[in-house]
Amino acid sequence: MPRETNIVKIVGEDSYAKLRSTKCLLVGAGGIGSELLKDMILMDFGEIHIVDLDTIDLSNLNRQFLFRQRDIKQPKSTTAVKAVQLFNNSKLVPYQGNIMDANSFPIHWFGEFDLIFNALDNLAARRYVNKISQFLHVPLLESGTSGFDGYIQPIIPGKTECFDCTTKETPKTFPVCTIRSTPSQPIHCIVWAKNFLFNQLFASEPSPEDEVDTKDWGTTDEEEIKRIKQETNELHELQKIIVDQEESRIPDILDKLFIQDINKLLLIENLWKTREKPTPLTKTQLKTIDLADKKLDLNTVWSIEDQLSRFVSITVKLMKRIRTEKVIEFDKDDQDTLEFVATAANIRSNIFNIPLKSVFDIKQIAGNIIPAIATTNAIIAGLSSLVSLRVLNLLKYAPTESPLDLNMAFTAKASNLSQDRYISNPNLAAPNCKCAVCMKVTRGVLSINDMNITLGELIGKLREKYGFPEDISLLDSSEQRLLVDYDFEDLLDRSLKDVNLRNGSVILLTDEEGNEETGMVRKPLELYINVTDDNSIKLTLPPIDVEWIKQISEEDKKMEDEKAKQEEVNEEIIDGEIVILDEEEEEIPKGKKRKLDDEITSENHEMKKSKIDETDDGQIILD
Amino acid sequence: MSANHATNGTVKLSEEEIALYDRQIRLWGLEAQTNMRSAKVLLINLGSIGTEITKNIVLSGIGHLNILDNHIVTEEDLGCQFLLGKEDVGKNRLDATKTRIQEFNPRVNLSFDKANIEDMDASYFKKFDLVIGTELNTREAITLNTMTRQLNIPLYLAGSNGLFAYIFVDLIQFDAEDEKLRSIKATEPGKISQNREIISIDERISEDDDKIVYERIKTRNLYKPFQNMLDDATLNGKLTHRQLKRVSNALPLTLASFLSSFDDSSKETFETQTRNMCLKLGLPIETISTQYTEQFIRQRNVEFAPVAAVIGGALAQDVINILGKKQSPLNNFIIFDGITLEMRIFEL
Numbered sequence: 001m002p003r004e005t006n007i008v009k010i011v012g013e014d015s016y017a018k019l020r021s022t023k024c025l026l027v028g029a030g031g032i033g034s035e036l037l038k039d040m041i042l043m044d045f046g047e048i049h050i051v052d053l054d055t056i057d058l059s060n061l062n063r064q065f066l067f068r069q070r071d072i073k074q075p076k077s078t079t080a081v082k083a084v085q086l087f088n089n090s091k092l093v094p095y096q097g098n099i100m101d102a103n104s105f106p107i108h109w110f111g112e113f114d115l116i117f118n119a120l121d122n123l124a125a126r127r128y129v130n131k132i133s134q135f136l137h138v139p140l141l142e143s144g145t146s147g148f149d150g151y152i153q154p155i156i157p158g159k160t161e162c163f164d165c166t167t168k169e170t171p172k173t174f175p176v177c178t179i180r181s182t183p184s185q186p187i188h189c190i191v192w193a194k195n196f197l198f199n200q201l202f203a204s205e206p207s208p209e210d211e212v213d214t215k216d217w218g219t220t221d222e223e224e225i226k227r228i229k230q231e232t233n234e235l236h237e238l239q240k241i242i243v244d245q246e247e248s249r250i251p252d253i254l255d256k257l258f259i260q261d262i263n264k265l266l267l268i269e270n271l272w273k274t275r276e277k278p279t280p281l282t283k284t285q286l287k288t289i290d291l292a293d294k295k296l297d298l299n300t301v302w303s304i305e306d307q308l309s310r311f312v313s314i315t316v317k318l319m320k321r322i323r324t325e326k327v328i329e330f331d332k333d334d335q336d337t338l339e340f341v342a343t344a345a346n347i348r349s350n351i352f353n354i355p356l357k358s359v360f361d362i363k364q365i366a367g368n369i370i371p372a373i374a375t376t377n378a379i380i381a382g383l384s385s386l387v388s389l390r391v392l393n394l395l396k397y398a399p400t401e402s403p404l405d406l407n408m409a410f411t412a413k414a415s416n417l418s419q420d421r422y423i424s425n426p427n428l429a430a431p432n433c434k435c436a437v438c439m440k441v442t443r444g445v446l447s448i449n450d451m452n453i454t455l456g457e458l459i460g461k462l463r464e465k466y467g468f469p470e471d472i473s474l475l476d477s478s479e480q481r482l483l484v485d486y487d488f489e490d491l492l493d494r495s496l497k498d499v500n501l502r503n504g505s506v507i508l509l510t511d512e513e514g515n516e517e518t519g520m521v522r523k524p525l526e527l528y529i530n531v532t533d534d535n536s537i538k539l540t541l542p543p544i545d546v547e548w549i550k551q552i553s554e555e556d557k558k559m560e561d562e563k564a565k566q567e568e569v570n571e572e573i574i575d576g577e578i579v580i581l582d583e584e585e586e587e588i589p590k591g592k593k594r595k596l597d598d599e600i601t602s603e604n605h606e607m608k609k610s611k612i613d614e615t616d617d618g619q620i621i622l623d
Numbered sequence: 624m625s626a627n628h629a630t631n632g633t634v635k636l637s638e639e640e641i642a643l644y645d646r647q648i649r650l651w652g653l654e655a656q657t658n659m660r661s662a663k664v665l666l667i668n669l670g671s672i673g674t675e676i677t678k679n680i681v682l683s684g685i686g687h688l689n690i691l692d693n694h695i696v697t698e699e700d701l702g703c704q705f706l707l708g709k710e711d712v713g714k715n716r717l718d719a720t721k722t723r724i725q726e727f728n729p730r731v732n733l734s735f736d737k738a739n740i741e742d743m744d745a746s747y748f749k750k751f752d753l754v755i756g757t758e759l760n761t762r763e764a765i766t767l768n769t770m771t772r773q774l775n776i777p778l779y780l781a782g783s784n785g786l787f788a789y790i791f792v793d794l795i796q797f798d799a800e801d802e803k804l805r806s807i808k809a810t811e812p813g814k815i816s817q818n819r820e821i822i823s824i825d826e827r828i829s830e831d832d833d834k835i836v837y838e839r840i841k842t843r844n845l846y847k848p849f850q851n852m853l854d855d856a857t858l859n860g861k862l863t864h865r866q867l868k869r870v871s872n873a874l875p876l877t878l879a880s881f882l883s884s885f886d887d888s889s890k891e892t893f894e895t896q897t898r899n900m901c902l903k904l905g906l907p908i909e910t911i912s913t914q915y916t917e918q919f920i921r922q923r924n925v926e927f928a929p930v931a932a933v934i935g936g937a938l939a940q941d942v943i944n945i946l947g948k949k950q951s952p953l954n955n956f957i958i959f960d961g962i963t964l965e966m967r968i969f970e971l
């Protein structure tokens with residue numbers, strides 16, 4: 001019997017034919033991506049395009065089963081495609097590139113796909129593909145894993161929650177004074193060693209103090225802020241020792257960081273009223289450092305003597321490197337930079353009575369490594385593949401009548417969220433009406449060949465097609481500049497080209513007038529400009545409806561603007577803080593957590609209810 | 624067999640192994656990783672689920688995996704097994720896949736037996752620390768389970784019918800240690816379900832933050848042989864009426880399929896078996912949809928790659944957990960419904 005016997009039994013002949021003519025985009029060929037590629041091929045999807053920016057690393061091999069030791073440093077996308085040739089039965093097209101690069105991957109390219117599978121490891125790219133799927137109205141299958149935890153979420157643009165409908169966990173931040181003056185946990189010392197000390201000594205060109213006063217210092221103590229600023233200036237002195245290759249002065253670095261600076265801190269008595277005082281290193285400790293390079297186990301916690309000894313030898317090593325490299329960036333896989341940060345952090349921890357950590361553990365914190373295993377990725381990829389059948393409505397016996405019938409899924413037992421569900425599978429939710437990505441505006445793609453048409457002509461066409469009134473405004477939202485509104489009509493006669501609109505520009509059309517009788521306005525319309533070479537297409541407007549929405553009163557608007565401004569300010573503050581999470585690896589967006597909580601609550605609710613029911617004389621009451 | 628491999632679990636992991644297994648050691652620790660290396664596991668049948676299990680546990684760095692299989696590769700296999708290519712049709716399945724499996728991880732000891740399960744006796748099975756049987760018929764499953772019980776070896780069974788699949792677990796008796804954050808209400812010892820009992824709780828204060836307290840909970844899991852589960856399976860008293868109504872049809876259909884052989888059962892006898900199973904389980908018969916039943920019959924014994932990925936992933940992870948002595952094991956019957964993605968754990 002032929003190869004497709006099994007799948008035909010499951011989906012039927014018609015749906016099988018549809019699968020063979022379906023064109024999918026797979027974004028990511030890493031942990032989930034390798035698994036997805038295998039499943040998608042065995043499901044006989046006609047065509048699969050695979051995009052990944054990364055190359056293969058040794059630590060991938062415990063789960064990314066298509067890659068071998070010999071493939072290390074090779075691109076993931078092309079290597080994966082070579083590896084699946086044995087069992088491949090689909091047209092495969094690999095790309096090594098960044099999915100957010102609009103030159104390599106323009107929107108019309110995304111538009112060729114029937115379905116997009118996200119198998120990404122970072123928030124920015126997830127957000128980007130989500131937005132693209134909203135412009136194109138292409139279904140997106142979002143997924144993620146972290147250790148034993150994983151989730152999948154189908155996104156049907158306009159019909160179900162999008163990736164940004166729920167807030168996502170933002171990088172963890174710490175106030176400056178916790179890091180610089182009053183650490184109380186290992187992570188505070190690691191952040192100090194990595195983001196402050198290492199950067200000042202190795203990663204920056206010698207430069208004057210550039211700290212801004214708007215920072216979240218986490219304190220109002222003027223004396224302390226002054227001290228922090230002064231300390232930074234003094235570090236430039238230490239940087240000179242490094243740059244000038246003065247090996248004999250390495251003890252001066254230790255003296256400054258771990259004796260003098262600590263003593264200065266001790267003088268600020270306010271700090272130690274409620275805290276345990278730090279104990280600086282002693283001069284004797286510095287004099288007795290053993291300079292023989294000992295073999296040390298990276299998985300155990302070293303003694304303070306070993307920390308000091310390794311700090312010195314690794315600093316010598318980095319000094320030699322800086323001669324040729326000029327600037328050295330921290331990289332968790334660069335053993336020298338890792339051990340410098342680890343020993344510096346541990347010496348500081350020791351001073352502040354904080355437990356020391358092994359290099360292995362510090363690597364995880366400093367490098368923001370998220371655990372990853374083959375099994376969770378296999379399960380999540382399997383679920384994502386299965387749900388695609390219903391997203392494409394290929395199971396005739398389980399027709400998808402509404403997108404809200406579709407299920408998302410997440411690991412429940414392994415994530416300690418349930419004892420009797422291995423996977424939880426709630427129905428999809430409708431979009432969050434406050435979501436700026438999918439609900440505040442209508443989105444679509446405008447394809448155009450002739451960029452010589454004027455803004456006025458374009459606006460006329462948009463008005464006609466989508467029913468906008470006379471009074472509108474038009475914004476180039478990719479660059480936040482006003483193109484047209486009621487008292488700025490200077491550009492109406494200029495061509496799109498003249499006003500610097502180009503392929504990839506995004507314009508926002510807003511109804512400034514509304515309908516007086518109903519008090520309704522057209523929902524703002526955001527269009528992605530896709531410039532095509534096809535001169536049979538002069539201008540194609542997307543076939544979408546722009547709904548009427550309730551007009552926002554001037555007061556509400558003011559309040560919203562205020563809020564937006566406030567948020568901007570907050571963001572700036574966050575930028576000024578020390579941020580440690582770099583999103584290097586796979587992570588689970590926070591939004592899922594809310595769903596998990598909901599699920600648990602509803603299960604508890606169910607339990608409670610059943611208890612009440614049963615107390616009625618042991619009889620179970622029907623509802 | 625790869626040369627110079629230390630199967631002795633007390634041997635420390637090399638720096639290279641630690642680098643290779645980095646992302647999982649960070650999850651389950653060095654000790655669990657070392658424990659896994661001393662384990663000798665038997666996998667029966669290398670179909671779609673068997674292939675997924677093999678991939679997962681070989682990648683994870685288990686000590687020794689032995690595969691028992693005697694199938695000849697068919698064209699159909701190509702549509703659901705990623706270790707096979709066109710040129711393998713007609714070959715013995717183990718011959719075709721041996722080197723490909725070793726490539727997943729050269730550090731794992733592999734051995735292969737081209738033989739049928741019915742020809743194997745206790746002297747064969749007793750060599751293993753754990754047995755996984757995939758795609759076995761009911762008679763094979765019961766015989767195997769009788770043997771693993773006699774030899775005191777943990778057993779996992781798994782199989783699929785198209786979009787529907789199951790895992791059965793018989794670890795006989797297993798004490799598991801879990802660690803979790805202490806909530807407002809401290810955990811107390813005692814029975815938590817029919818097959819599980821908390822026997823001790825230790826507290827551990829986080830070394831990074833003394834306000835964070837963890838509970839180390841020891842849970843005793845008791846299991847039943849496959850035959851007993853089939854005989855006694857019921858949900859009465861375990862679920863409320865509301866919950867019973869929501870149980871996926873896949874549960875009674877799968878259990879009924881164990882009672883009627885694939886070859887000789889007509890649609891009618893299968894439907895009768897399903898109805899009887901519903902009565903036994905305490906499930907309302909009206910919840911059984913004819914469409915589900917039809918599809919189940921149509922998809923009987925059909926292998927499907929994404930379903931195998933889910934089942935093979937869940938089973939392999941549980942094997943890794945018990946070998947590494949981390950996390951509470953599955954207990955004892957898991958049903959996956961590939962239409963709704965529901966995957967529930969039933970204590971039957």
Ligand SMILES: [Zn+2]
Nearest residue numbers: 162165435438
């Ligand atoms: Zn949204």
